[in-house]
Structures are given as structure tokens and as C-alpha cells.
Amino acid sequence: MTLADRLVLKQRRHLKWRALDPLEAALMILCGLLLLGFCTTVIFDIITREIGRPWLWLQEVTSTFFIYAIFTGTAVAVRRNDHLCLTAIADTLTGAARTVVEVATRAVVLGVALCFIWFGYLNFLRGFSSFRMPSMTPIASLYAAIPICGVLVALFTIEQLVNGVRNGFARDEPPEPPPHVAEIDGLAPVGGERT
Amino acid sequence: MSSTLIVLLMVFLFLFFGYLGVPVAFSLLAGTLIGAIFTDVSATAIVQKMFDGMDNEALLAIPFFLLVGELMSSANIVLRVANLSLRLVGHIRGGLSQVVTVFSMFFSEMSGSTTADVAVISRALGGPMKREGYSPPFIAAIIAAASTIAALVPPSITAVVYGAIGNVSIAGLFMAGVVPGLMIGIGLMIYCYIFGPAGMTRPRAPFRDVALAFRDASLPLMIPVILLGGIVTGFFTPTEAGVVAVAWIIVVVIPALKRGHIKLLPWDFCLAGLIFSLPLITIGAANAFGWLFAYLRGALMIAEWITGLAGDNPQLTMFLLVLLFTIIGDFIEPVPTIIIFMPLVNALTQAADINPVHMGVVLIATLAFGLITPPYGLVLLMASKFVGVRFSQALRAALPIYCVFLITIAFMIFFPKVVLWLPKQVLPESVGCFKNPSGAGYICPQ
Numbered sequence: 001m002t003l004a005d006r007l008v009l010k011q012r013r014h015l016k017w018r019a020l021d022p023l024e025a026a027l028m029i030l031c032g033l034l035l036l037g038f039c040t041t042v043i044f045d046i047i048t049r050e051i052g053r054p055w056l057w058l059q060e061v062t063s064t065f066f067i068y069a070i071f072t073g074t075a076v077a078v079r080r081n082d083h084l085c086l087t088a089i090a091d092t093l094t095g096a097a098r099t100v101v102e103v104a105t106r107a108v109v110l111g112v113a114l115c116f117i118w119f120g121y122l123n124f125l126r127g128f129s130s131f132r133m134p135s136m137t138p139i140a141s142l143y144a145a146i147p148i149c150g151v152l153v154a155l156f157t158i159e160q161l162v163n164g165v166r167n168g169f170a171r172d173e174p175p176e177p178p179p180h181v182a183e184i185d186g187l188a189p190v191g192g193e194r195t
Numbered sequence: 196m197s198s199t200l201i202v203l204l205m206v207f208l209f210l211f212f213g214y215l216g217v218p219v220a221f222s223l224l225a226g227t228l229i230g231a232i233f234t235d236v237s238a239t240a241i242v243q244k245m246f247d248g249m250d251n252e253a254l255l256a257i258p259f260f261l262l263v264g265e266l267m268s269s270a271n272i273v274l275r276v277a278n279l280s281l282r283l284v285g286h287i288r289g290g291l292s293q294v295v296t297v298f299s300m301f302f303s304e305m306s307g308s309t310t311a312d313v314a315v316i317s318r319a320l321g322g323p324m325k326r327e328g329y330s331p332p333f334i335a336a337i338i339a340a341a342s343t344i345a346a347l348v349p350p351s352i353t354a355v356v357y358g359a360i361g362n363v364s365i366a367g368l369f370m371a372g373v374v375p376g377l378m379i380g381i382g383l384m385i386y387c388y389i390f391g392p393a394g395m396t397r398p399r400a401p402f403r404d405v406a407l408a409f410r411d412a413s414l415p416l417m418i419p420v421i422l423l424g425g426i427v428t429g430f431f432t433p434t435e436a437g438v439v440a441v442a443w444i445i446v447v448v449i450p451a452l453k454r455g456h457i458k459l460l461p462w463d464f465c466l467a468g469l470i471f472s473l474p475l476i477t478i479g480a481a482n483a484f485g486w487l488f489a490y491l492r493g494a495l496m497i498a499e500w501i502t503g504l505a506g507d508n509p510q511l512t513m514f515l516l517v518l519l520f521t522i523i524g525d526f527i528e529p530v531p532t533i534i535i536f537m538p539l540v541n542a543l544t545q546a547a548d549i550n551p552v553h554m555g556v557v558l559i560a561t562l563a564f565g566l567i568t569p570p571y572g573l574v575l576l577m578a579s580k581f582v583g584v585r586f587s588q589a590l591r592a593a594l595p596i597y598c599v600f601l602i603t604i605a606f607m608i609f610f611p612k613v614v615l616w617l618p619k620q621v622l623p624e625s626v627g628c629f630k631n632p633s634g635a636g637y638i639c640p641q
Contacts, residue, residue: 031468073472
């Protein structure tokens, strides 16, 4: 299995279009590259500062990677259902009640995504009048991440809404442990007896 | 519509959407955007405030600390630390529950994330504890309680957020968190010794075994040394210390201890890149919510109420804030709580003349406590899920453990000198001390 295959979450398959799997994989890879990018730039920032020849533009590059990584992760987490939630009330419901709650929660997310697109776009246009130092790049280059994130969140939410209404939201699936937690082989054997 | 009504509407919508199942970041933004309709604030300004909340250099530390935790658990290096903990305290009455606490004290110094802590400890020790006959509700309770130490001790992500948003020294918060973190750890060990299940009796590990386990774990144990050493000596900022720790794991620890894991590093980076964005977008959303909340004088209303009750008594002010944060922490996560209520906290800190680092560490401990209290005890919820037990059962088992947290928080309120002792020794300027202009040493506020 390739890295790209492994990066596409297998759960809630019935809510996903296969056509969007490559997009999920690409966004996951982008998350990794952006994280690697700003790790590298911060390291170079320390090194160049310590040798007395700081590259000031590194901080600008770092913040660009950082902001784009946040919005990319936010978008892909919608498809993977990885966002932090207070409850998962819908999982305890069945039938029409579940459909209503699932549709309502996604409608709220979609509403926020549309605000990201429109008001983020307005912010982006406004960003051409402010500049980042020292490169004097318009700050719009950072603000562009917001409407892009909005488009992706809206796309993934519509995908789930359409498939959920068509196929039903509920589907029995074995619980899957979080992929980011590694299995631990086990503690070293120790002798002992129960008291 | 009056400001009070708009604030109430925002809070209601956030909680309603949140408990309906909408992700926290989107619930906060939905509440804020709807609230803004009734004010003269534009939605563009709200989106801008969300962006401003994330565009903060100090927050760069969060992905680095999460990546450290991810690499440590993914490469299975934490097992060495778990084995060291077993050799150190496995023979004490309570057995593996003592090991859970000590392991958490070690791992917290590497990851800084309570959720990473609970996931790793559940995986490492949940199974062995079940096999040794500990009751699953107790396992979930002790793992959850021990995991909250990560919110206090360096490199606590909660402290990074508090420092970045509240303009408080992050290094000072790190140092001030050590004493309460140790108090909770030792308190949990005492609790397990006296009230917990006896567990399996093990012989005390010979010194040679302890030394060998220590040698095995020495490379990962260098991570807290790098983090604290770099920050205390002033060589690194907390953010830079995080990236140096990442470089240490990738360049030294993994090649030395788990060479085969190198090919999986791209996978770790992709997952860590996703994981870190989740708290960060929540920070952005909470910043927008908190800004509108402050704009509508919501924070001021609560501040006036608390000042009216407490006057300028620092202990009473702190007690009322702890009470408020305990209630709020039962419903919301620590990060949004800190961001939304930071204007209120800053106002009260100044009004009652409290050291900001002292206030910060007390509130962080309170929010850590909120992670194991109902109805939204995130860490206890996660622990019960990983261990495979109902939340209500885990909650009943956790109730007696609450006394450890309540005693620690009360101690922190009434003995600020003890809490601030360590930062005063190693980073005096972080707690408001300044160099004596007419001699050696520092002059510190009383």
C-alpha cells in the first residue's frame, strides 16, 4: 500500500466519493510538506541567527507555511471527521432523528464555509493594500488561504450531505483507533504475583 | 438588541451547535457570525480576527511539541520510558497505577499535550493493567487524571496558548507549572498507595536493572533536558526549543533506537500536520468569539461582578475565577476558554495585583481539572473510550481522585511563593523581577 493510499481514511466510506480520495491524499501530503517546511525554516532561522548572518525572510516563509498548514489541515479534517467535537450526539440516534441532526450539523459547517469563501475573499482583496516585511509581498498572499479552505470545506461537507441523504448516515463500522497513536508492543516481562 | 442579549445568544448558539455535534471551531464561528449580525461589526472583521488569532509566532511551538509526541509514540520509543517507570515504581503498592503516574510525568515533559498523553498511556499500560485485574473504570480514571499533568509541566501546550494570548512569559508559566505538576503526580501516587487497588506485588528492581532501563531511555529523556535547558539558559525561545527537540528525535533518537522507522517519517509528518491544525483553527475561532465577547463588554460585565464580590482581595478573586473556570471548563475545552476569557483574566489580574504567572498557572490547573469532570471531561472521555468502559463508570471511579486536584489548586491559591519559587530562581524576569541597579541579584515584587 502506498503512502497516498494509507493517508485516505477508510472509515465512513459510504459518505465519500471515490473521486475525491486523491484530493484527500494530496491535502494530507501537503500538510506533511508544510509542516516539514516550517520545521526547516525555523531551524535555518536559528542557525543563521547564531552565526550572525540572519536571513530575515525566513520568518515570512515560516508564517506562510504555518498559516497554509492550518487551513489545509482544517479542510481535510472535515472529510476525515477529525475535528474536535463536544459530543457525538448523532451517533446515539437512529432513523429520521439521526438524519435531521446529521444534516443540521453539516448545514452549520457549510454556512461557516460559505462565510469563509465570501468574507475571506473580501479580506483577500483588502490584503493587497497591506504588505509583509521585508519582502513587501501583499498580505493577501496569506489571506488567500481562507477562501481556499472555505471551498474545500464546502466541497467535503456537500459530499457528506449528498451521500448521507442518499445512503443514510448510519453504518455499523468497527471502532478504529486513532491512526496517529501507535500500537505499543507491550511492557517488558516482569515477575510478580497477585495479592 | 442589547449587548447582553447578543452575548447570551452567542453563548447559547455555541453551546447548542457544539452539543449538537458541530465541531468546536465551527460552533464558535457560527455563534460569532450570527451574533455579529446584530452589531455594527462586519463578518469580514470576524474572519480577520480569526486569522489574527492564529498568526502568532508563539503558537508555532504547538506543532513542534505535537510532532515530538507523535514521533515518540509512532516510533514506539515511549516503551523505553514505560519500562523505566516500571523499574522505578512498579514494586510500590498500587503497582501499575503507580507506573501510569510516573510514566505520565515523564511523557508529559516531552509531548505537552493531554490528549497525546492519554492516547499513549492507554495504549502502553491499559492492556497490561486489565490483564493484571485492575477494574476498567479505575484504569480509565487513573490514566485520565495522570494525563492532565501534561497541561501543567513544560512543554504544556495550554501554557503556550495562555502565554501567547495573555502576553505572559511562556517560560515563566512552564517553570511555575513544575511544582503543581509534581504535586498532582505525587498526590496521585499517594492516592493509589492508600486507596487504590493493591495490584500485583513485584520485587523491587535491582539497581542494575534500573540503571539499564535508564540507559535504554536516556536518549528520549534528553528531550525535556533540551527543552528546559534551552529555555532556561535563554538559548532558545520555547518555539525554537520545540523544533530542536524534533531535530534531536529525527537525527539522533530514531536512527539510534528505531532505524526501521525512518521510512515511516513522511507518514508521521502528514498526520502531525493534520493534528496540529485542529487546535490552531479552534484558537482562531475562539479569538474571533472572544473579541466580539469583549467588544460587547461581556468580559467587563463578569469582571465587574467578580470585583464587586472580591474587591481587591487576591485570594478571593482567584477563588471566584477558579469557580468560574471550573464551571466553564466543564463545558468547553481549555484552549477556547483561555482565549475567550483572557480579557477578563487580565483585568482581574491587574485589579487584584496578582502576579500574571501565578494567575496563569492556577487557571491552567483548574482547566486541567475540567478535563476529567462531567459533562465534557475530554480526557476522561478519551480514556474511557480507549479502555473500553462507559463514561459514567469511569466518572464514578474518578470522583475520589478529584480531591488531589482540589487540594493542589487550593494550595496554589494560598501559597503563591511556593508556586513562583522555581521561576524566580531560574528565570526571575519572567515573574516581574528586575536586575538590581545598585548591585548583584534581582529585585522582585512581593
